[in-house]
Amino acid sequence: MSDMLGIASNGIGAYQRALSTVANNISNVNTEGYSRQDVVLKDTAPKKMASMYVGTGVMLSNIKRQFDAFAESNLRNSTSDLASQKPMVDYAKRVMDIMGDKSIGLSSALDNFFAAASSLSADPASTVQRTSFLRSADGVASRFGELNSQLDLIATETSEGIKSVAAQVNTLTSQLALINQSLAKSPTLEGQPAELLDRRDLTLRQLSDLVRTKVSFTTNGTVNVSLGTTMTQGLVVNGNKARPIGVDTSVVGKLELVLDPYGKTESLASASGGQLGGYQSFISQVLEPAQKNLSALAQTFVAEANTIQKNGIDGYGQMGADLFGFDHQIATPAAGMRLAMNDGMRVATAAQFRVSENTANVTSTRATVKFTGTTPTTQLSNANLVNNPNKSAGVTFKVDGAREFAAVTTLSAGVGATFYLDDAEPGQQLQVMTRDGRQLLGSVLSETEKFQIFKPENGFVANANYSDTYLNKGGEYAYRGLDMFYGAKATVLYGQNLDASGHAGNPLPFNAALESGRINTADFSISAGAININGVALSEFKATTETEIKLANVPLSELSGKSFVFQALLNGSLISAKVDTVGPDFIDQLNAKLDQAGTGLNAEFANNGQDLILKGAQGKDVGGVSALIDADAVQDVAVSSPASLVADWLNGKSIATISSPTFGSNGFKVLNANLGGVPFDVDLSGFEMGPLSQLAQKLQEKLRAQDGSANLSVTVEGGDQLKITDALGREFKGFGLVPAQVGDAVAGNVNIQNSVLSKTHVRAEVFSEVRVPVAQLQMDKPLILNGQTISGYASVDELVDQINKSSAGLLASLNADGQLIIESPQGTSIRIGSTPDGNALNIQPATYSPQVRMVQVVRDMRVGRADIDFKKPLSINGVNFSEASYSLGTSSAPYSVEFGYPAKSVSASTAEDLAKALNSSATVSAIQFPASGSTMRLEMDVAGKALTFNWNPNALPANATAAEKLSAFATSVSNQLIANGVAGVNVSAQAGALVFSNTADIAIRPLAVNAVEIGSDPEVKTTAGSVDKKFSDTYYATEVDGRVVISSNKGDIAEADLKNTFVLKANGDEITAEPGAKNLSELVVRINAKYDKSGVVASIDEYGDLKLSTTDVKGTRDISIGPGVDADGLYAANALGIMPADYGVAYRLEQLLQDESQLHDVRISFGSYVEQIEGFPPVTKFGDPADLANLGLRTGAYIEGGCPDDLLLFVTGKGSANVAAGFSGEPDNVRDSLRSQSLSVKFTAENRYNIIDANTGTVLADRQYDPSVLEPVIEFNGLQIKLSHAPAVGDSYKIDGNFDGLGNNVNMLDMVDLNKKPTENGKTIANTYIDQINNVGNLAQQAIITQQALTVVNDQAIAARDKVSGVNLDDEAAALIRYQQAYQACAKALQVSGELFDSIVQIR
Secondary structure: OHHHHHHHHHHHHHHHHHHHHHHHHHHOOOOOOOOOEEEEEEEOOOEEEOOEEEOOOEEEEEEEEOOOHHHHHHHHHHHHHHHHHHHHHHHHHHHHHHHHOOOOOOHHHHHHHHHHHHHHHHOOOOHHHHHHHHHHHHHHHHHHHHHHHHHHHHHHHHHHHHHHHHHHHHHHHHHHHHHHHHHOOOOOOOOOOHHHHHHHHHHHHHHHHHOOOEEEEOOOOOEEEEOOOOOOOOEEEEOOEEOOEEEEOOOOOOOEEEEOOOOOOEEOOOOOOHHHHHHHHHHHHHHHHHHHHHHHHHHHHHHHHHHHHHOEEOOOOOEOOOOEEEOOOOOOHHHHEEEOOOOHHHOOOEEOEEEEEOOOOOOOOOEEEEEOOOOOOOOEOOOOOOEEOOHHHOEEEEEOOOOOEEEEEEEOOOOEEEEEEEOOOOOOEEEEEEOOOEEEEOOOOOHHHHHHHOOHHHOOOOOOOOEOOOOOOOHHHOHHHOOOEEEEEEOOEEEOOEOOOOOEOOOEEEOOEEEOOOOOOOOOOEOOOOEEEOOEEOOOEOOOOOEEEEEOOOOHHHHOOOOEEEEEEEOOEEEEEEEOOOOOOHHHHHHHHHHHOOOOEEEEEEOOOOEEEEEEOOOOOEEEEEEEEOOEEOOOEEEOOHHHHHHHHHHOOEEEEEEOOEOOOOOEEEEEEEEOOEEEEEEOOOOOOOOHHHHHHHHHHHHHHHHOOOOEEEEEEOOOEEEEEEOOOOOEEEEEEEEOOOOOOEOOEEEEEOOHHHHHOEEEEEEOEEEEEHHHOOOOOOEEEOOEEEOOOOOHHHHHHHHHHOOOOOEEEEOOOOEEEEEOOOOOOEEEOOOOOOOOOOOOOOEEOOEEEEEEOOOEEEEOHHHOOOOOOOEEOOEEOOEEEEEOOOOOOOEEEEEOOOOEEEEEOOHHHHHHHHHHOEEEEOOOOOOOOEEEEEEEEEOOEEEEEEEOHHHOOOOOOHHHHHHHHHHHHHHHHHHOOOOOEEEEEEOOEEEEEEOOOOOEEEEEEEEEEOOOOOOOEEEOOEEOOOHHHHEEEEEEOOEEEEEEOOOOOOHHHHHHHOEEEEOOEEEOOOOOOOOHHHHHHHHHOOHHHHOEEEEEOOOOOEEEEEOOOOOOOOEEEEOOEOOOOOEOOOOOOOOOOEEOHHHHHHHHHOOOOOOOOEEEEEOEEEEOOOOOOOEEEEOOHHHHHHOOOOEEEEEOOOOOOOEEEEEEOOEEEEEEEEEEOOOOOHHHHHHOOEEEEEEEEOOEEEEEEOOOOOEEEEEEOOOOOOOOEEEEOOEEEEEOOOOOOOOEEEEEEOOOOOOOOHHHHHHHHHHHOOOOOOOOHHHHHHHHHHHHHHHHHHHHHHHHHHHHHHHHHHHHHHHHHOOOHHHHHHHHHHHHHHHHHHHHHHHHHHHHHHHHHHHO
16 A cells, blocks of 8 residues: 555656646747756666565656757857858848949949040040040049948948957857856756756857857866867857957958957957858958959059050140059059049140151051050169179170070160170170161171071060171161270260369360280280271281390490490399490390390391390290490380280381382482371482482481481381381371482382371370289388399388389389389389288289270360461460561572661571571670770680680770770680680671671570779679670571571560561662461461471361371370460460460360261271181181280170160170170160151062161161061061051151140040950950959859858758757647646546555554
């Protein structure tokens, strides 16, 4: 009974709890997040009774929460995915609606813009249409801005949406942290309240609607949540702690999710899904691309429109400016797009280029032109070539194997540059060509080189062909008239010019000077014609290793009986050879001494025995050469060196050859010659006819005497030729022997070969020096120069002094720049000796070879003939050219000249003697004879000797007159002169004066005349007369062709004053002075007559003007024009009508620079020559950079002014060579450059045409042409010329820049065509915009479809979850009935058991 009661009682309790659970489920059927609960019933443990077990009833084991983790996770994921589509669907549709809207979208604005452009193209001169076009352009810019504003508004909304979602996420994660905190109270999941777990799962589902989560659970049900790709990244809930998320807006225009924005920030870039992911997807897939594409479209449209605009000419005829621009303060281009002009006339409707058909064209073929080119961004295409012309900065190019060339670089049009080729092997060249194959610099290409080089990959146009028409040409024959040069070059330089006040004036030019490097050998050969100087071909240079020493003007006759000492430094060792007494065998004596000293030199006489030559000493440095004849040093010593041999070769020699002269009976009276403008008339009268060699010797002696140097030599060649050579290379002209009697002697034929120097006016000079900054010197160190130890110095001045005192053969000095200059006056090497302690100069010990400097000689100045006034005075370099000329003609002697007051005179029987008498004349005037007791004393200088003459007037009768006394005094002085060995002096008494004169060129100068008291001690003397100025102190007289010419030594004496000062008489009759110079020719004759005094010769130039030339060797002497200032300090006018001044090289160079026909540079270039080898045909060859390198010069390709075309550079020839470059300027704007040119296209054949520079006639291209093409196109430097159909032979078309901005619509038609022009993406601007709308629409549609699909998936996930955790009322109703019935049954059992118990009790 008790068991039955217990079982029923337990059953009632269990089913009562079950009914409560079902009731709880039914009541929470609509509670969000509620999970259905089920009771778990379990039978109680049975009891053993006898041999069986009897059940003891039921018990409530647990109330179980129905939960499927997989279904829950799947629901969270599907919820997240579905939620992510909502922002995409909502906002993408809005974007599409905005961009496609007619009033807001871009399409209508573009349509209006191109319609306005079309209207303007129909009437480009209309201001109305221009204004309308600008208005439509402004509408496009505004529409871009409006679209961007709408997209910005959506961007703001989405940004706020993201922030809102982030806030909701933070709320939910905080709630999860609190839930975790409550869950943490129970160590097991079973011990957790179901309601708490429901709240946890609901919160997770709500969170998944906002963002995709990664979830992990612990054993007690607490949850960790991550927004990253793993549970360790982006952890927002970790136990009872939550980390907030935030939005980082620090980067403009970008939103970035971050974790813990106010703590240890962590990027949440991987966060996705949910509404947050939806916003991000919309922004990244739709909004940002739409904004970027809109801005890109704006930039493309602006770039295209501006390009067209700038390719045209506006209404003012100016280059088009930008039509649109961007406000750079606004980050988004679409928002910042602005109209850049407000003047309709600035709209560029006209094309920049125009093409016109020649009226003589045979066909009606029309042509159109368009510019499609671009401007290069770099000066050189080869980035390895830096802007540094130094050899050390160069790049090595190697040509080997089968290749005949190496590409160097492309030089962009407009960039000026010089390219240097160093270390080139023989035969290597630097070649410069245009893209069309015009070779400008270098040497002619071989067929193999052409074949290899002329390919598009080397920079040439596809149908380029080779032409050397413009190769190395200058002037009018140059490519496009450009001054390009290949070789070595020096130009005129300019220096600062300050006036007396320190103000800057016009820069002073300095003549061009090209310096070589140090030349240490002449052991090389250069063929004749291989090298040119300023266009003049040089002769052959022959290799030599010998040294030649020339001692000039030391004939054996001068040496005989004297001692001779030769001394030199050979490789730093001092050697000497002495001949004690020179005899007939002098050469043998000297050679024996030279051999004994080991010099390797051999001596011989040359040039008619006038010069002593020593040759030999192969491979040795020779310097410090000197020679003594007794104690007298030989003045004219020349020592050859490799540098001097090169200089002599560069200068050349002038040679006049007189062939087959015959003496006849009377021989020749004169040799007429002109050397460098200086007349040389050699008097041959009195020469005894003999062998031609004697005439050569006579001529040489007289030429050298007149020239004052040993540079002229006369030799006999071939037995019948006189060869006159000038080592200085002065210009020869007017050479000829003049027979003493007409028809007797034969002068022979004269052939003149002038030097290179005389043709180029470029003088090569040797210099050998070492320059060391004074600050670099170390006085405590030793110094060995040319093998000689320099000692005894502690200061710079002492060092200079010791070097100059040494036998090193060197000169030392200090310049104003603080440099010590050590130079070899003979132009030989300077050897710096090596010591263990270094040297005082602190430089590398070595042999410093001499160098060659090629200097532009500027000796001429020009005076316009219109400015010359022959009546005014003229002095040049202090020589007065005013003169009184008297022609004696047929008048009879005696001749006299009266001068002074009272009048005095000198006389002679010939014009020549009269001139001599005048030049020697001297007077002592106002002679007063003393009283008795005194003598007359005259002191004189006669031929450099002091003489004193005494005469006692007391020897005459007391009544002698003053005239008688003066006459007697004159006679006494004359006798005393004779007694002193001075004969030929005429002493006459005239007008109270003594007059001295002679015709024997005896210099006489009275010093004083005194009366001396006889017997006085000390002497008592008084002045007894006045010593007048000598005639020669102020004047001088000459005889010219039977005329007596009196000139002044002073520059300010006019010709009229001269004629008034002197009266010339013949046999007592006055001769009238000839009129002065009446024309330029007479002035030239007058100037040239005194060249020996002024150092200036005159001539009439090709323009009929006066040319004055200085005759000094270097051409550097000033030409001083006077007279200068007068007594009042004012400049006196001169015959030339120019400012009296010193006209030096700078002035003369300025004049030269004004004449563009003259070459102002020093240019060493290459020439061609023919090489003939026996058994082989002749071969034309060219000089090459290796030849210049032997001369110490760098080869350069000078393109200093740039070229309108791109240039291609190559190295040809086998070997390695170094190329260095220096360049300046930026690449030409190709379009602007072409606009400034005038080109023509001419068809020379059915299949060929030329492109010609119309300004210079240069053929820029010679190309093949395919007449079968329907619409032929010709391209040149970015110009595209289209032809309507094939032209005929002879048809031509002219292309030039267009400057008519109103009568041309070509450019506006290009603007209209922009509507149909594919842009960078291959589509038109309008289509590109439509594509952008379509892309947005496609994304929106895809989002809708995806949303629909994901809704189904989400519904399925909900159903799957509800199937497990959801409350089904039907199921719950069934369960309720079932549990109710069980409850009722248990209750009945309990009732029965009670009744039974009561019955049993009653029985009992």
